[in-house]
Amino acid sequence: MSNTRLKPEEIKEVFTLWDKAASGAIPTGTVATVIRACGSYPPKDVLDDAIGRADPGGSGTVDYPDFLKIYENTFITEDPAATMISAFEAFDSTGSGTVKVSDFKKIMTQRGNALSNEELNKMISMADPQSSGKIRYQTFVKAVFAKKAQ
Numbered sequence: 001m002s003n004t005r006l007k008p009e010e011i012k013e014v015f016t017l018w019d020k021a022a023s024g025a026i027p028t029g030t031v032a033t034v035i036r037a038c039g040s041y042p043p044k045d046v047l048d049d050a051i052g053r054a055d056p057g058g059s060g061t062v063d064y065p066d067f068l069k070i071y072e073n074t075f076i077t078e079d080p081a082a083t084m085i086s087a088f089e090a091f092d093s094t095g096s097g098t099v100k101v102s103d104f105k106k107i108m109t110q111r112g113n114a115l116s117n118e119e120l121n122k123m124i125s126m127a128d129p130q131s132s133g134k135i136r137y138q139t140f141v142k143a144v145f146a147k148k149a150q
Contacts, residue, residue: 005075006038008068014038015064025061028054035071042074050074081145088137098134101127 006014018026018034026034031051035042042050050073054066062070091103099107101124108115108123115123126143127135 004039006071011038011068011071012064015067019064023061025063026067028060028062031062031067031070034067035074038071040071040075041080046074081141084141084144085137088141092137097138098136101133101135104128104135104137 014034014037015026018030018037028051031054032044032047035047047070050070051062054062054070087107088099088104091099091107104124104127105120108120123144127137127140
């Protein structure tokens with residue numbers, strides 16, 4: 001995915017895909033996913049703060065104008081794939097191109113946006129489908145970003 005800001009009409013298109021009820025709003029719990037689908041990867045605490053400001057009454061939803069403000073205020077231009085590979089390389093002491101699942105858990109819970117246990121378990125299933133205990137991180141990162149581009 002490109003590291004350039006999307007145009008408002010492109011953001012609206014992505015937002016609309018997640019507006020399942022066609023109500024003009026999305027649940028606050030999906031805002032982070034939609035922000036990432038738009039190509040921005042802000043830290044969890046920054047995003048949580050922005051969502052809280054967009055939904056001060058606690059309705060549990062964010063409308064498109066507020067979502068657009070969140071996107072504009074939290075947009076981070078970085079190459080998430082390169083960042084992820086660098087994190088994996090730090091745990092690849094042998095240079096084998098693999099990391100242990102236990103190290104993978106550390107990477108995915110301590111870097112950037114912490115994952116829930118459910119998200120982490122899904123990623124582990126994707127990253128190590130044969131339950132070998134090792135993950136080929138270059139292949140995994142390519143698969144993650146290919147899936148996001150779909």
